[in-house]
Amino acid sequence: MAATSRQASSVSPDAPAPVIVAIDGPSGTGKSSTSRAVAAKLGLSYLDTGAQYRAITWWMLTHDIDVRDAEAVAAAADRPEILSGTDPAEPTITVDGADASGPIRTQEVTGAVSAVSAVPAVRARITELQRAIAAGAPTGIVVEGRDIGTTVLPDADLKIFLTASPEARAARRGGELKGSGGRPVDLDATREALLRRDAADAGRKTSPLRKADDAVEVDTTELTLEQVIECVVTLIEDKQQAR
Ligand SMILES: Nc1ncnc2c1ncn2[C@@H]1O[C@H](COP(=O)(O)OP(=O)(O)OP(=O)(O)O)[C@@H](O)[C@H]1O
Numbered sequence: 001m002a003a004t005s006r007q008a009s010s011v012s013p014d015a016p017a018p019v020i021v022a023i024d025g026p027s028g029t030g031k032s033s034t035s036r037a038v039a040a041k042l043g044l045s046y047l048d049t050g051a052q053y054r055a056i057t058w059w060m061l062t063h064d065i066d067v068r069d070a071e072a073v074a075a076a077a078d079r080p081e082i083l084s085g086t087d088p089a090e091p092t093i094t095v096d097g098a099d100a101s102g103p104i105r106t107q108e109v110t111g112a113v114s115a116v117s118a119v120p121a122v123r124a125r126i127t128e129l130q131r132a133i134a135a136g137a138p139t140g141i142v143v144e145g146r147d148i149g150t151t152v153l154p155d156a157d158l159k160i161f162l163t164a165s166p167e168a169r170a171a172r173r174g175g176e177l178k179g180s181g182g183r184p185v186d187l188d189a190t191r192e193a194l195l196r197r198d199a200a201d202a203g204r205k206t207s208p209l210r211k212a213d214d215a216v217e218v219d220t221t222e223l224t225l226e227q228v229i230e231c232v233v234t235l236i237e238d239k240q241q242a243r
């Protein structure tokens, strides 16, 4: 078992204290795109926690664990070694040494990830990895997910909760699917699938998807990605100046 970030760097003794940013929100609101770009702009590390839940789900599926059997999932939760690389220019995710970045994006993993991530032993394991990575980020980190502001990093310097209408989110996802080739995208089905996953993630008992009371909510429905990035960069810079 290991929890490591592979972004190496040296920090001078009078460098400002690392800044910890939590970005949460439902599926397709722009968490990954925004967090990665913001981290790159500000020289921070970046952690995609959804990728970690997808990675453990992929491991369960490839090790014949019945993902609907919470006890079996819990019993296996400590077995895979999950390693996240936190350089925003090249984020990586490996499971037992194998690159998992492709396999974790399959429909099979997307369909199973909410069930696996609802298991408390899985959340405890992944939360521990996330906290270790955040604590080791030399200049600070942007961590994105569903429960970062509420559970993983409740003392984050800045918490942001991204939202967007289901229609906007489905259209964005539709654009991605069209870009990857294949059949025309059914936007209604995409929208329904997003909402089903949101409902499962918000309805679980352990650290559900929820806006932290002290999070800044940003509705991205009418904003371009560049506008959202700019908005978040400004919020972080304001926080840094106020410290
Ligand atoms: N403000 C925006 N305007 C238009 N497109 C956007 C915007 N923000 C993100 N996108 C696009 O929407 C898609 C989904 O974004 P992204 O993967 O960042 O969302 P997410 O919240 O991380 O989703 P998930 O939780 O499902 O991983 C991407 O193709 C991204 O480029």
Ligand SMILES: Nc1ccn([C@H]2C[C@H](O)[C@@H](COP(=O)(O)O)O2)c(=O)n1
Pocket (backbone or CB within 6 Å): 027, 049, 050, 051, 053, 054, 113, 114, 117, 118, 144, 145, 146, 147, 148, 197, 201
């Ligand atoms: N902090 C987190 C991050 C993710 N999850 C779960 C719930 C999501 O449906 C799934 C995949 O995340 P995505 O890649 O779509 O961002 O992982 C969670 O429970 N907590």
